[in-house]
Amino acid sequence: MAQLHVLDHPLIQHKLAILRSKDTSVKEFRELVGEIAGLMCYEATRNLPLQEVEVETPITIAKCRMLAGKKLAIVPVLRAGLGMVDSMVALIPSAKIGHIGLYRDPETHKPVEYYCKLPEDIESRQVYVVDPMLATGGSAVAAINFLKQRGCKNIIMMNIIGCPEGVAAVQEAHPDVEIYVAAMDEKLNEHAYIVPGLGDAGDRIFGTK
Ligand code: PRP
Ligand code: URA
Numbered sequence: 428m429a430q431l432h433v434l435d436h437p438l439i440q441h442k443l444a445i446l447r448s449k450d451t452s453v454k455e456f457r458e459l460v461g462e463i464a465g466l467m468c469y470e471a472t473r474n475l476p477l478q479e480v481e482v483e484t485p486i487t488i489a490k491c492r493m494l495a496g497k498k499l500a501i502v503p504v505l506r507a508g509l510g511m512v513d514s515m516v517a518l519i520p521s522a523k524i525g526h527i528g529l530y531r532d533p534e535t536h537k538p539v540e541y542y543c544k545l546p547e548d549i550e551s552r553q554v555y556v557v558d559p560m561l562a563t564g565g566s567a568v569a570a571i572n573f574l575k576q577r578g579c580k581n582i583i584m585m586n587i588i589g590c591p592e593g594v595a596a597v598q599e600a601h602p603d604v605e606i607y608v609a610a611m612d613e614k615l616n617e618h619a620y621i622v623p624g625l626g627d628a629g630d631r632i633f634g635t636k
Contacts, residue, residue, distance in 0.1 A: 428598055429605040439466050439609045447625045453634040457510060460559060460587065460632060463609055464511035467585055468518050471555065471607045497553055500546055504529055504558035504570050507628040511557040525549060527570045536619040538566040543573050550578030559628040561586035561608065563619050564596025571601045588612055590621050
């Protein structure tokens with residue numbers, strides 16, 4: 428079973444506390460999602476391979492290390508995952524971006540697919556699937572299914588808030604996929620919302636409610 432990483436860095440936890448508040452404005456919410464995603468990206472890329480290079484400084488030759496050419500892709504789950512993309516691309520400018528459109532049916536809570544556009548060479552890339560919320564896990568499992576159907580083998584899931592139900596669903600369907608969350612919340616409520624959570628991430632990022 429791939430590892431579950433709960434990122435308890437003080438900066439992430441501080442920003443998450445503000446993010447959760449019902450009084451946080453759309454503008455601030457959007458900014459915080461980006462900032463948290465950037466900090467999470469820093470941790471989730473910790474194991475990327477490096478290669479030795481020599482760099483000529485103004486003084487002498489320095490032995491340095493650079494990324495070993497592993498190609499990356501960031502795949503947000505629409506809509507809310509979009510809020511995590513810009514700050515990650517700022518850190519990894521060469522990453523390609525794919526989009527997977529899924530929404531939860533309000534009654535069944537099952538994911539409904541409406542869009543999928545991925546980089547042509549996605550199967551050779553280390554893929555980071557990003558979505559602020561991992562609730563029932565239905566959307567995450569469906570997104571990873573799409574990627575595996577396209578031949579992807581190296582997939583990492585990044586969610587700001589997870590819960591036991593969602594993590595269990597991903598781990599059961601995709602035991603090879605590592606999951607990074609900033610918090611593991613308690614449970615789901617009767618509407619399959621995460622408790623205590625932060626409400627509807629898409630609505631809070633885009634101001635639709
Ligand atoms: C939210 C969230 C995830 C999904 C998580 O999206 O951004 O994609 O729900 O729930 P699950 O783990 O139970 O599948 P939503 O379906 O509300 O769509 P939206 O981002 O377009 O608002
Ligand atoms: N989607 C959200 O945006 N929030 C939840 O709590 C669950 C699913």
